Every structure is written in structure tokens, then in C-alpha cells.
Amino acid sequence: MGGAAPIVAQGLNHYFGLGEARKQAIWDLNLTIKRGTLTILMGPSGSGKTTVLTLMGCLRDVQEGRVDLLGHPLRGATEAELVQLRRRLGFIFQAHNLHESLTAAQNVLMGLQVHGAGDAVKQRHAAAHMLGLLGLADRMDYLPANLSGGQKQRVAVARALVSNPEVIFADEPTAALDKESGRVVVDMLKTLGQTRGTTTVMVTHDNRIMDLADRIITLEEGRVVKDTNP
Amino acid sequence: MNRLLTWLFGRLPIGWLQLSHSRTRLIAAVAGVAFANLLVFMQLGIMGALNNSTVAPYALIDGDIILSSSEGNTLTDSGNIARAYMFQALGVAGVASGIPLYIGNLPLTLADGSSISLLSFGVDISQTQFVAPVIAPALAGLALENTVLLDKDTRSMPAEALASLATGSSFTFEANGKTLTAVGSMAVGGGFLADGMMVTSDQTFLRFFGSRRSGAPDHILLRVVDGVSSATVVDRLRAELPAGIVKVQTMPEARAADLAFMATERPTGIIFGFGVFMGILVGLVIVYQVLSTDVADHLREYATFKAMGYDQPFFLGIVFEEALILAVFGFIPGLIVSMGLYAGLNVVTGLPVVMDSARAALVFVGTLAACSASGAIATRRLAAADPADLF
Numbered sequence: 001m002g003g004a005a006p007i008v009a010q011g012l013n014h015y016f017g018l019g020e021a022r023k024q025a026i027w028d029l030n031l032t033i034k035r036g037t038l039t040i041l042m043g044p045s046g047s048g049k050t051t052v053l054t055l056m057g058c059l060r061d062v063q064e065g066r067v068d069l070l071g072h073p074l075r076g077a078t079e080a081e082l083v084q085l086r087r088r089l090g091f092i093f094q095a096h097n098l099h100e101s102l103t104a105a106q107n108v109l110m111g112l113q114v115h116g117a118g119d120a121v122k123q124r125h126a127a128a129h130m131l132g133l134l135g136l137a138d139r140m141d142y143l144p145a146n147l148s149g150g151q152k153q154r155v156a157v158a159r160a161l162v163s164n165p166e167v168i169f170a171d172e173p174t175a176a177l178d179k180e181s182g183r184v185v186v187d188m189l190k191t192l193g194q195t196r197g198t199t200t201v202m203v204t205h206d207n208r209i210m211d212l213a214d215r216i217i218t219l220e221e222g223r224v225v226k227d228t229n230p
Numbered sequence: 231m232n233r234l235l236t237w238l239f240g241r242l243p244i245g246w247l248q249l250s251h252s253r254t255r256l257i258a259a260v261a262g263v264a265f266a267n268l269l270v271f272m273q274l275g276i277m278g279a280l281n282n283s284t285v286a287p288y289a290l291i292d293g294d295i296i297l298s299s300s301e302g303n304t305l306t307d308s309g310n311i312a313r314a315y316m317f318q319a320l321g322v323a324g325v326a327s328g329i330p331l332y333i334g335n336l337p338l339t340l341a342d343g344s345s346i347s348l349l350s351f352g353v354d355i356s357q358t359q360f361v362a363p364v365i366a367p368a369l370a371g372l373a374l375e376n377t378v379l380l381d382k383d384t385r386s387m388p389a390e391a392l393a394s395l396a397t398g399s400s401f402t403f404e405a406n407g408k409t410l411t412a413v414g415s416m417a418v419g420g421g422f423l424a425d426g427m428m429v430t431s432d433q434t435f436l437r438f439f440g441s442r443r444s445g446a447p448d449h450i451l452l453r454v455v456d457g458v459s460s461a462t463v464v465d466r467l468r469a470e471l472p473a474g475i476v477k478v479q480t481m482p483e484a485r486a487a488d489l490a491f492m493a494t495e496r497p498t499g500i501i502f503g504f505g506v507f508m509g510i511l512v513g514l515v516i517v518y519q520v521l522s523t524d525v526a527d528h529l530r531e532y533a534t535f536k537a538m539g540y541d542q543p544f545f546l547g548i549v550f551e552e553a554l555i556l557a558v559f560g561f562i563p564g565l566i567v568s569m570g571l572y573a574g575l576n577v578v579t580g581l582p583v584v585m586d587s588a589r590a591a592l593v594f595v596g597t598l599a600a601c602s603a604s605g606a607i608a609t610r611r612l613a614a615a616d617p618a619d620l621f
């Protein structure tokens with residue numbers, strides 16, 4: 001892998017709707033994101049942040065232009081290739097999206113079992129360790145319904161990080177967290193970048209964490225208007 | 231349960247966790263499957279009893295080939311066939327022996343005033359190779375006029391009298407104003423056809439059925455020469471005898487044809503077949519409803535799993551896991567309740583409604599198949615789980 005950029009976007013355009021209603025959301029986006037960095041996407045509502053994130057995270061088909069993720073061009077990739085790629089990524093959504101029927105530990109296990117059954121004992125330990133790091137050691141066997149909003153979000157973070165993803169995409173992951181645990185999560189992402197070379201792209205409005213970013217990209221109406229390395 | 235399923239699937243048993251999480255849905259679904267099973271079991275039970283009583287008479291007679299009128303439907307619902315064809319058949323190479331078989335329903339009034347009917351078989355008692363081996367030794371006792379072998383499961387007959395037959399004593403009863411003496415017994419059971427059965431000599435038979443002629447029996451039974459295949463002889467007989475008048479079948483063929491006739495030509499068979507179909511349909515609809523609602527309720531979670539890199543087989547696996555659980559959980563109570571109802575039906579009607587393992591296995595496999603089919607249809611909703619909508 002070395003220093004090759006995990007994410008490269010070139011001449012990326014994206015449109016929503018059909019016919020009269022067709023509307024361009026992303027205009028000629030060109031971006032190269034370096035390995036092991038924490039990049040923050042910001043901009044007003046409707047500026048295209050989420051759209052960019054889903055395009056780079058192979059959750060949405062690339063219509064025009066080019067996105068290379070971990071060395072693989074996403075446009076024209078088969079569903080099977082996309083599935084394989086997704087297993088190397090971690091997603092943290094604004095809503096926790098935990099499975100209501102699974103306990104905290106089982107939800108985290110789902111992040112591991114996507115790679116196969118593996119060693120059940122090892123997997124349980126990994127899940128427990130990750131939940132412990134996020135301060136949830138005593139909530140392992142709770143169903144989401146019995147957890148607070150912040151706790152649920154931290155379980156979701158644990159689920160995304162437990163499989164050591166190469167790239168993490170997060171959309172306002174700290175919105176549901178108090179200042180303290182928000183900071184813990186972002187610190188963690190930052191540390192992962194430095195120790196394991198994990199690359200993080202995060203959408204956030206949270207000023208409290210801007211200082212941790214390696215790069216801040218500002219979008220407006222689907223275009224990059226500012227790109228800084230603080 | 232969790233541990234077992236985890237071991238079974240090599241992953242967390244999401245389907246089971248999902249189902250057991252919404253208890254009411256699980257209970258409703260299991261009850262639905264159990265009810266569908268019950269419907270199917272009851273239809274099959276009664277149909278089985280009908281089939282049993284259709285072919286029960288075959289347990290009395292024996293032979294390799296049976297000649298019947300081509301206008302007849304079954305063994306006991308047949309037209310007459312000219313005895314002359316028996317002589318013609320005896321001239322065909324490979325035919326060793328033959329007898330005319332007379333069948334009739336004898337009404338009789340019992341001491342208590344109730345009336346029953348006996349399905350009566352008149353046979354040539356000198357040719358024991360044409361009756362079942364268990365009753366063959368008793369044929370000699372029928373040489374006396376007006377003697378019969380009586381079915382010891384005959385409905386409404388005095389039980390002590392029937393029981394006394396086994397110990398060698400005989401008893402008399404009246405039919406059509408004439409007196410019959412039961413000199414021995416056999417076990418067949420009445421079923422749908424009659425309240426009981428009896429075997430007599432052809433002479434006695436013709437005396438009691440005054441309108442019947444010895445030249446026009448119901449069927450002709452044939453034995454083939456040892457070492458010759460019945461099929462070969464059937465072919466020769468078909469070539470020899472007029473096709474539009476005489477139906478030539480081996481005994482197993484005739485038996486199978488009777489079953490097919492009852493299942494497809496008689497309203498009862500069709501009604502029960504329809505009942506089975508309805509039961510399956512009810513099961514399909516209930517399971518489909520439950521599974522597709524369950525899929526719809528978890529679209530967001532499934533979309534999340536998709537984003538995490540789970541592929542289509544994984545989601546199909548969840549739905550099939552649920553289908554499997556519903557099938558197993560619904561089948562067990564369905565089977566137990568059905569067995570209870572079978573026993574009740576047996577006591578009330580005397581019909582041979584019994585559960586056999588082949589039927590249970592068949593219904594179980596059918597339940598698995600129906601649940602899987604419902605699951606397969608329900609998975610179409612999975613396509614709506616789009617991870618791009620998650621953010």
C-alpha cells in the first residue's frame with residue numbers, strides 16, 4: 001500500500017433526479033486524500049458533503065468522472081468488487097443504525113463477522129476490548145433500547161473500528177455525543193491514523209474538533225471553495 | 231438456542247434474534263404455521279382413511295391379474311363381466327387358474343333394530359390361491375350352506391359374539407329374512423365402504439343376492455403359471471380379449487387405479503385435495519406476511535449491513551433462517567394437536583384415521599418448502615435496502 005493515496009477523485013460530477021428535476025449536486029470535484037490523515041468536510045446544508053462521502057465510500061454509483069478507492073476505480077466496478085471493498089472500510093453514520101435485536105457486543109461482532117466466522121473467542125475479545133476503549137465495558141450485553149443516545153453512537157463507532165478498516169467515513173459522528181465522548185472518538189480516529197495509517201474522512205460542523213484535523217475542505221453548492229491544512 | 235444456531239450458521243443467528251425480539255410476531259407466525267399444518271394433517275388424515283378403506287378389500291383377495299368390466303370404476307364399484315371371458319382367458323398361454331369374484335352389499339338389521347351393511351365377497355372356496363393366506367385355511371369351513379367369515383371389526387355387531395368366533399364357536403344372524411352362520415373371523419374394518427365385510431362361497435353369495443347370476447360376476451381373478459411374468463400375460467390377454475369391454479390389469483395396477491380414481495374422480499377426493507391446497511395456501515400467506523413485514527421493519531439495519539460489506543447471500547440467509555425456525559416451531563404443535571384430533575376422530579367415527587411417520591415427514595418437508603418459498607418471495611423487499619440512504 002505504501003504512500004499511495006487511498007482516495008483519488010477526478011472530474012467528479014453527480015446529478016440527482018431525472019428530466020426537468022435533474023439537478024447537479026457535485027461539480028468537477030478533484031481531490032487526493034493521503035493515507036493516515038484526518039480530513040474534515042464542511043460547508044452549509046445541501047452543499048454536497050454527504051453526497052461526496054457516499055460516492056467515495058462506494059455506497060452510491062459514480063456517474064461522471066473518476067473515484068479510485070484503495071487503488072480500485074469505483075466506476076463500473078461489479079457488485080462483488082464493491083462488497084469486497086466495503087469490507088475494508090468503516091462507516092460511522094449520523095444515526096447509530098444499531099440492530100435493535102442485537103446486544104451492544106453482538107452489534108460490534110457484526111463488524112467482525114463480515115470477514116468470516118473466524119475464531120469466536122478472539123472475536124468476542126476484540127469486541128469487548130473495543131467497547132472498553134469507548135467506555136462501554138459495563139454495557140456489553142445491553143440491547144440498544146436500554147442505552148442512551150450517546151452510548152448507542154459509541155457502540156456504532158466500536159462496530160466501525162473493530163475490524164481495523166483502512167478508510168473510515170463518518171458523517172457528523174459527534175452530533176449525538178457530549179463534548180467529552182465526542183473528543184474521545186475523534187482522538188481515537190486521529191490516533192488510528194498515526195499508528196496504523198487509517199485514513200478518515202469526516203463531515204462535521206463541530207468546531208470543538210477542528211484543531212485535530214490534518215486537512216479541512218469546505219464545500220459550497222457542490223464545489224470546493226476552501227482547502228486548508230491547519 | 232443462540233449457541234446452537236451460532237454453531238449451525240457460523241455467525242450470529244440474526245434471524246432468530248430478530249424473531250424472538252418481537253415475541254408477538256413470533257407467536258402469531260408460529261400459530262399460523264401450526265394451524266396450516268393442522269389443516270393439512272386433517273385433510274390428509276381423512277383422505278388417508280378414505281384411501282385405506284378403498285383398498286382394504288384387496289387385503290382379502292389375492293391373484294396376479296384381475297379382469298373387470300371397462301365400465302367399472304373400482305373393485306367395489308364395478309360393472310359386471312361375463313364369466314365366458316374367464317374361460318377364454320384360461321386358454322391363453324401363461325394363465326394357470328381363474329375364478330369369478332362376486333361382490334355385493336348385504337343390508338342387515340340387528341337385534342337392536344339398527345341396520346348395517348356388509349360388503350360381501352363370494353369366492354370359489356376350492357381355490358384358496360385367490361384369497362389372502364390368512365383366511366385361506368378357513369375357506370373349507372364355508373362349504374356348508376349359508377356360512378360366512380365375518381369381519382371382527384364390523385360396526386355395531388355384538389362384541390361378545392364377534393369375540394367368540396376367535397375361540398371356534400359360531401353364531402347366527404339374520405339378513406334378508408334368511409339366516410347366516412358366522413363360522414370364522416378376519417380383521418379388515420369397515421371404513422367408508424360398509425360397516426364390515428364378509429366372505430362366503432359363491433353358492434351362498436348367489437343365494438343371498440337373488441338377482442345376481444353366476445354367469446355375470448364382478449371381476450375375474452387369474453393366477454399365472456409359476457415363472458411367467460404377470461406383465462407378459464397381461465399383454466397377451468389384452469391382445470386376446472375385446473378392449474372396449476374387458477379391462478385387464480395386474481393386481482397392483484388395479485389397486486393403484488382405484489386410489490387414483492378416488493383421488494381425482496370422486497368429489498370427496500377432490501374436496502380433500504382442495505383442503506390440502508387451502509392449508510398450504512394459508513401457511514404460505516401467513517409466513518410471507520410475517521417475513522416480509524420483518525424485512526420491511528429492518529431495512530435500515532440491512533442497509534447498514536450492506537454498507538459494512540455483507541452481501542446478498544447473507545440477507546437471504548437471514549430470511550431463510552427465519553423461515554426454517556417458523557417451520558420447525560409451527561410443525562411441532564401442529565403435529566401434536568393433529569394426533570389428538572386423529573385419536574378423537576377415530577373414537578367417534580371408527581374410521582382408520584392414523585398418523586404415520588411417512589405422512590408426518592411429508593408434511594414436515596412440505597412445511598419447510600412452503601416456508602422457504604414464502605421466504606424467497608419476501609426477500610424481494612431486500613432490494614429496497616439502499617445504503618446510500620443511510621446518511
Ligand SMILES: Nc1ncnc2c1ncn2[C@@H]1O[C@H](COP(=O)(O)OP(=O)(O)OP(=O)(O)O)[C@@H](O)[C@H]1O
Nearest residue numbers: 016017024025043044045046047048049050051052
Ligand atoms: N437522494 C437524493 N435525491 C435528490 N436530491 C438529493 C438526494 N440527496 C441529496 N440531494 C440533493 O443534493 C444536494 C447535496 O445534498 P447533500 O445531502 O450531499 O448535502 P449535505 O452537504 O450533506 O447537507 P447536510 O449538511 O444538510 O447534510 C442537496 O441539494 C440535496 O437536496
Ligand SMILES: [Mg+2]
Nearest residue numbers: 049050051621
Ligand atoms: Mg449530509
